[in-house]
Amino acid sequence: MTNKPTIRDVAKHANVSPATVSYVLNGVKKVSDKTKIRVLEAIEQLGYYPDFTAVSLSKRKSNLIGIMLPLTDDMPDNATASVLKNNLYYNEFISGVEMVAREQQFDTLLTGVADQEECRKWVKKRNLDGLIFLGIFPKSIFEQMSKLGIPIVLIDTYEEYTKLFNNVQIDDELGGYLAANHLIKLGHKNIAFVSTNLNLSPVDTKRFTGFKKALNEAGLEVNNHLLFETREITFENGMEIAEKILNENKELTGIVTVSDILAIGMIKAFQYHQKHVPNDFSIVGFDDLSISQFTTPSLTTIKQDIFKKGEKAAELLMNNIGDQGVERQIIELPVQLVVRESTKKIVSN
């Protein structure tokens, strides 16, 4: 009796067949109240609970969902971990997913995938019930994925293949607009835009569109020399860009970034070179990570609720796992300008 009891043990104990126990467990209405009670008692007495592995095998349902993180092709295979490590954004998102998933007896698996083949295999190997794609992926991967036959939720994705999947996103264009507009209102005229590669990131492109729109409305030129792209979102890369700005002696006072991480890195580099934020440069971040109100200066930023994004993504996924025919949905979460200390009114000198 030291071993975990099986469904057959329960059946024997309640004097019914294993099938009946299974029916009780799954709420199939084929069992009389009298026997149902007997079975429930047996379950109680033996301390029985089902083995997910066995359930997975026979039901083809693992109660496992996967979160896919992008690996750019030049990253080593194990880059997942380092991406995770550095990017607080992922962290908050995943927490949100976990939260909702756990409530429904689901567990969450993480992976970074280099190519679609690997991804497909992972899904099949583990019998994953649903998938969340977090970040930017090569388009080709989605074609493959659509054949997998499991619900998929995309986060922050704008390509046309979006039409096939659920989507949780924010109004990135508005975000870019709000950030730029804030600086414009403060009197800034030479405003930089700091992002990842615009060719690769539709999200950043949207934000840039909003950025341009604000500038245009204010009658300002979008200066290509004030456009900075970096490969990855890390503190260090933020520093590099700041140094580049100083080295090249760019004429600018305002900076819009696509991430708090970049903004924090930039501020640090500026400080290092005796430049003051916000006196010399006003910087707007993006995301409003939990750290962002505790830096000095605290960050003016475009707030999005990343945690909720994760929750919504999980909810969408769970609904789709439940019943198939559900309509594909797009959820757009609000963004909001949060003014703190990293931006200030420009003083005409």
Add this chain to the structure above:
Amino acid sequence: MTNKPTIRDVAKHANVSPATVSYVLNGVKKVSDKTKIRVLEAIEQLGYYPDFTAVSLSKRKSNLIGIMLPLTDDMPDNATASVLKNNLYYNEFISGVEMVAREQQFDTLLTGVADQEECRKWVKKRNLDGLIFLGIFPKSIFEQMSKLGIPIVLIDTYEEYTKLFNNVQIDDELGGYLAANHLIKLGHKNIAFVSTNLNLSPVDTKRFTGFKKALNEAGLEVNNHLLFETREITFENGMEIAEKILNENKELTGIVTVSDILAIGMIKAFQYHQKHVPNDFSIVGFDDLSISQFTTPSLTTIKQDIFKKGEKAAELLMNNIGDQGVERQIIELPVQLVVRESTKKIVSN
């Protein structure tokens, strides 16, 4: 052929029995080279790869490891997520685990567990192959866990039940010592110690021991009024403690904390009340999180390699999962004082 091929498909294709394929897959030396090649070709041609669910069921091995996070009893069940969200420490650790696990085809599951029953069930349900306990748990849980029959690695644990399990830890006492000693060398005499509840956290107690040792060696009194405990490690709690220090008008110039998170929160609160770090207070953090060199002032802290801690934990676990008879091991990782901007020499006024 749209469906994933099974081992029987491969068998048919190679004109052998499923058993033979299985033997090839598992490197059992019962197959001639000639047939082995045939089987391998069939696998290749069909694009076969095993179903982990089925393997789990028959082998009782899931290639899944679990990371247990502590839930204090007054937290709601879904507090895992919020713990994860707020504590960058966990984040880095988990990244390290993931890294090593993935290399060996393992996936990682996270959970917070309130009581041992829940934990035991989770392990059994998912057929977990190994477990990592990250943080402080009630002692009783370990007695239960030792009966589970799977390898276990404890992180930062000092109780005597440690004798039963593997352990990855740092020299916490040295850490506390180095932090206090650093402040003493800078001329500080009134030094506070900020931690979680010392009754509950052996780790913090060790650090406090080192702290006291440094003070004693320098002929300084350990003042109980300068001892601050908080329930949770969050930025906000750091702020609260700082405010308490200011409100109660404590006479102190140096502060040793058990976490960068607390230190960052404290610095922010001090700044808010027009106090300057390090001019008014010198603060030493603990951990050296990735953010800690980018705050202002950047943090003087006791560096530990959390990521490596995760890696080591996973390695230990993997070794134990491989062959059973391995000796229990304790790994102690180094700590190191990193001097940055949050501490400075005291000026006699």
Add this chain to the structure above:
DNA sequence: GGGTTTTGGTTAACCGGTTAACATACGTTT
């Protein structure tokens, strides 16, 4: 050349659930 290993392979039960198909008893309908 007959007996014994060794080599290389197959068969079939098993892991712990699920579920389609079948069986029986009982109440209803006509």
Add this chain to the structure above:
DNA sequence: AAACGTATGTTAACCGGTTAACCAAAACCC
């Protein structure tokens, strides 16, 4: 009273692997 649903179970195959037990042929031994 025959025919037919309906409610309540059971049987047994199945999910996709693993592995103990068995077996035939070849190799080895005197």
